[in-house]
Amino acid sequence: MTPPIVMGAVAYAPKVVTIWEGFKDYFRRHNFEFDFILYSNYERQVEAQFNGTIDLAWNSPLAWVRADRMARARKQSVHAVAMRDTDCDLTSVLVVRSDSAFNEISSLRGKTIGFGAIDSPQANLIPLDHLRAQGLLAGRDYSARRFDVLGGKHGDHIGGERDAAQALMVGEIDAAWMIDGNHLAFSREGVLPAGATRIVARTGAYDHCNFTTSPGASEESVARFVELLMGMAWDDPEVRPLLELEGLKAWRSGRTSGYALLERAVEDEKFYDERGNILAHDYRY
Amino acid sequence: MPTIIDIENLGLDAGAHLLIKHGMNKIPVGGELLVSGSAPGWEAQLSAWCRAQGHTLTFVDGKAHIIRSDIHAGRWRGATPTGHADAQQHGAVHEHPLASYGLAARGATVEAGTPESAFRLNQKHEVWTDNAAELYAQAVAAQWNPEQAIDWNAAFELDDEVEDAVAQVMTYMIENENAALVVPARFLGQLHPHFREVQALLAIQVADEARHIEVFTRRLRLRGREPMLSTAGGQASLKTLLDEADFSVAGFLLSVLGEGTFVSLLNFLHEHAPDPVTRQIARLAARDEARHVAFGMEHLLRRLNLEPEFRTRLVHAVEARNDALSGTSGLNEEVYDALILLAAGAFTPSAIATGYARVQALVTDMAEGRLGRLLRLGFEGKVAQRLAALHTRNFM
Numbered sequence: 067m068t069p070p071i072v073m074g075a076v077a078y079a080p081k082v083v084t085i086w087e088g089f090k091d092y093f094r095r096h097n098f099e100f101d102f103i104l105y106s107n108y109e110r111q112v113e114a115q116f117n118g119t120i121d122l123a124w125n126s127p128l129a130w131v132r133a134d135r136m137a138r139a140r141k142q143s144v145h146a147v148a149m150r151d152t153d154c155d156l157t158s159v160l161v162v163r164s165d166s167a168f169n170e171i172s173s174l175r176g177k178t179i180g181f182g183a184i185d186s187p188q189a190n191l192i193p194l195d196h197l198r199a200q201g202l203l204a205g206r207d208y209s210a211r212r213f214d215v216l217g218g219k220h221g222d223h224i225g226g227e228r229d230a231a232q233a234l235m236v237g238e239i240d241a242a243w244m245i246d247g248n249h250l251a252f253s254r255e256g257v258l259p260a261g262a263t264r265i266v267a268r269t270g271a272y273d274h275c276n277f278t279t280s281p282g283a284s285e286e287s288v289a290r291f292v293e294l295l296m297g298m299a300w301d302d303p304e305v306r307p308l309l310e311l312e313g314l315k316a317w318r319s320g321r322t323s324g325y326a327l328l329e330r331a332v333e334d335e336k337f338y339d340e341r342g343n344i345l346a347h348d349y350r351y
Numbered sequence: 352m353p354t355i356i357d358i359e360n361l362g363l364d365a366g367a368h369l370l371i372k373h374g375m376n377k378i379p380v381g382g383e384l385l386v387s388g389s390a391p392g393w394e395a396q397l398s399a400w401c402r403a404q405g406h407t408l409t410f411v412d413g414k415a416h417i418i419r420s421d422i423h424a425g426r427w428r429g430a431t432p433t434g435h436a437d438a439q440q441h442g443a444v445h446e447h448p449l450a451s452y453g454l455a456a457r458g459a460t461v462e463a464g465t466p467e468s469a470f471r472l473n474q475k476h477e478v479w480t481d482n483a484a485e486l487y488a489q490a491v492a493a494q495w496n497p498e499q500a501i502d503w504n505a506a507f508e509l510d511d512e513v514e515d516a517v518a519q520v521m522t523y524m525i526e527n528e529n530a531a532l533v534v535p536a537r538f539l540g541q542l543h544p545h546f547r548e549v550q551a552l553l554a555i556q557v558a559d560e561a562r563h564i565e566v567f568t569r570r571l572r573l574r575g576r577e578p579m580l581s582t583a584g585g586q587a588s589l590k591t592l593l594d595e596a597d598f599s600v601a602g603f604l605l606s607v608l609g610e611g612t613f614v615s616l617l618n619f620l621h622e623h624a625p626d627p628v629t630r631q632i633a634r635l636a637a638r639d640e641a642r643h644v645a646f647g648m649e650h651l652l653r654r655l656n657l658e659p660e661f662r663t664r665l666v667h668a669v670e671a672r673n674d675a676l677s678g679t680s681g682l683n684e685e686v687y688d689a690l691i692l693l694a695a696g697a698f699t700p701s702a703i704a705t706g707y708a709r710v711q712a713l714v715t716d717m718a719e720g721r722l723g724r725l726l727r728l729g730f731e732g733k734v735a736q737r738l739a740a741l742h743t744r745n746f747m
Contacts, residue, residue: 151402155402156402246395249395249399261362261365301426303463303464304464306464307464
């Protein structure tokens with residue numbers, strides 16, 4: 067038996083097991099050996115990309131940034147080889163209660179703004195950066211309240227965003243950050259009653275997860291892996307449930323053009339240094 | 352000219368996606384829909400929605416340009432049609448509904464990849480009755496509320512022994528009704544929901560039996576009695592009904608032979624029971640049971656018409672049941688005597704003579720009823736007579 071390509075994934079929810087077991091089946095049906103290792107956090111996963119444990123990783127955008135920095139520091143390279151259609155061009159929105167007087171970011175001076183987990187690109191790092199670019203610094207111009215849930219999972223579980231949305235509705239905070247899609251999702255769930263909230267700001271577009279190759283991974287195996295991914299069709303009833311669970315309709319080729327905002331945020335918020343070392347002192351994972 | 356819609360100040364967090372979907376339905380795959388809006392942040396919401404839906408979105412001069420994706424059609428490629436809701440339509444009820452129809456409403460289009468639900472009873476000829484919908488409608492219309500339909504406060508006085516006899520008969524009836532409830536209930540859980548009308552009929556039959564058990568129990572307790580005796584022979588007879596795995600055979604033994612016989616017993620109680628409450632209960636229960644018999648008969652007439660050789664199977668079933676029960680005593684002495692006393696109404700020789708004659712007439716009536724039904728099912732005269740005679744002495 068040819069050795070399998072081994073992928074790392076973070077177990078941010080129980081469905082992760084179902085997803086990757088399903089992928090394993092799919093790859094095996096196509097005579098391609100694939101296995102996966104689950105990590106409890108992205109930091110450990112990215113580190114495993116550099117010690118030969120895994121050939122590639124299903125990385126959060128922040129994990130991509132760290133892997134890229136660690137690779138550059140080692141004079142190596144990592145590549146984003148595939149991503150979901152739904153990973154492209156996300157934005158985060160700053161939401162206030164409809165009956166509040168806040169109409170623009172500047173009106174939130176001196177107020178309390180809710181953020182997601184400390185390591186959430188979409189609900190903490192990019193929003194902090196967005197406010198900084200508008201001249202508002204946490205602690206100086208507004209009070210930041212972080213809804214820190216499950217550190218190390220880079221906000222994948224969206225629990226922090228949901229907690230912030232709930233706190234917004236009960237008046238504990240004045241505004242809350244969330245991914246544009248989660249604003250709709252929380253509305254469907256009833257966490258945010260219809261029409262009860264208003265969007266007052268929106269970040270620039272950024273990309274989300276990607277499959278990141280590890281330095282030294284077999285190019286041939288990675289190419290076959292990507293080829294099979296691209297062959298997963300929404301029309302195929304055996305594959306569709308997996309795509310639905312993973313939240314995509316089609317795989318796309320990887321691109322790295324959508325991580326500039328996060329790169330800047332990581333710098334400005336001093337989350338990692340240029341070698342990928344963790345700087346954030348209150349980060350627990 | 353592209354289609355243009357204005358969602359005004361309605362956000363997608365408040366239902367605007369329905370307007371967009373409605374607009375989208377009017378354009379072909381690859382076509383363009385222009386959307387304008389004024390809710391704060393509607394552009395971000397629309398971006399999120401289009402991303403999740405697989406549509407391509409760009410903004411030009413404040414207007415959203417959406418290119419319709421064909422991804423949604425993909426879900427319904429290879430989907431399965433499942434007949435029609437109206438059983439009268441051609442091809443409405445499939446001969447062999449598939450496990451992959453699952454719990455879908457008959458007539459629904461079922462997505463490929465739907466998990467299979469294994470329903471053992473998935474052959475039309477094994478379960479179907481053409482007038483099931485009609486019988487169900489009759490059953491719904493004939494439902495009765497024990498609280499209102501029966502005058503529980505009707506005045507009567509019975510001797511203790513006669514009241515005991517009523518309690519014993521009620522004890523026996525409850526035991527029988529438990530079988531009459533459990534048998535269709537078991538099949539109900541095994542029946543493919545594609546056979547909706549039969550499913551409904553079985554369900555209401557189960558509800559009928561639950562009500563009968565309730566009123567028999569209530570009558571039993573009306574004068575402070577507890578349930579009385581239950582015999583091994585009686586239960587052995589009923590257990591053979593529970594053990595029958597074939598829907599048609601079970602229907603034959605339970606409904607055509609058993610409940611048919613039970614209708615005679617209920618009519619007997621309606622006529623001869625010593626108190627008005629028992630008489631009322633018996634009248635209402637007999638009406639329900641007659642419907643159950645009709646269902647069994649209609650189903651078997653259909654199946655025997657398609658499979659005349661199935662008659663042999665029914666003959667064997669009666670014979671096998673008779674063999675299985677040959678070592679039991681049949682109807683228990685307490686019940687038989689209780690019926691006599693109940694029909695007599697008093698402990699005098701002349702009253703007992705009347706009661707005894709009435710029970711004899713009941714047994715004759717039961718046998719004639721069975722014979723009539725067997726003849727209607729197309730059994731040849733001598734065979735029908737033999738089978739009618741082989742029926743369990745426990746009545747059901």
